[in-house]
Amino acid sequence: MLSNDEFEAWCCRLHLSDEAIEGIQRIHNSPPSRLISGSKKAISGRYPSRKIKQATEFESHQKEIAHPFEYKVDDK
Structure with missing residues (x-):
């Protein structure tokens, strides 16, 4: 699992929008579908x-x- 710093670096490297980052965090923190x-x-x-x-x-x-x-x- 990525640390917070690694996650932020990954998001920057991929040029993800704030909306995309929030979506990934929401999925990561939610229970299975x-x-x-x-x-x-x-x-x-x-x-x-x-x-x-x-x-x-x-x-x-x-x-x-x-x-x-x-x-x-x-x-x-």
Whole structure:
């Protein structure tokens, strides 16, 4: 997760408008837009993340299940 200084530098580098920055911050601070329900063919669960300090829900039909674990070891 970006620090505040890194986020500001990223926004400047992309020349984002104040409106765009506010939209990104609103999305970042809001809860998920849908709940994970799972199905017969999908695996679902919650993955506690120390990086973002909250549990993240995931739903996987095939290969996507590896992503929560991949993100855990990514320092960026």
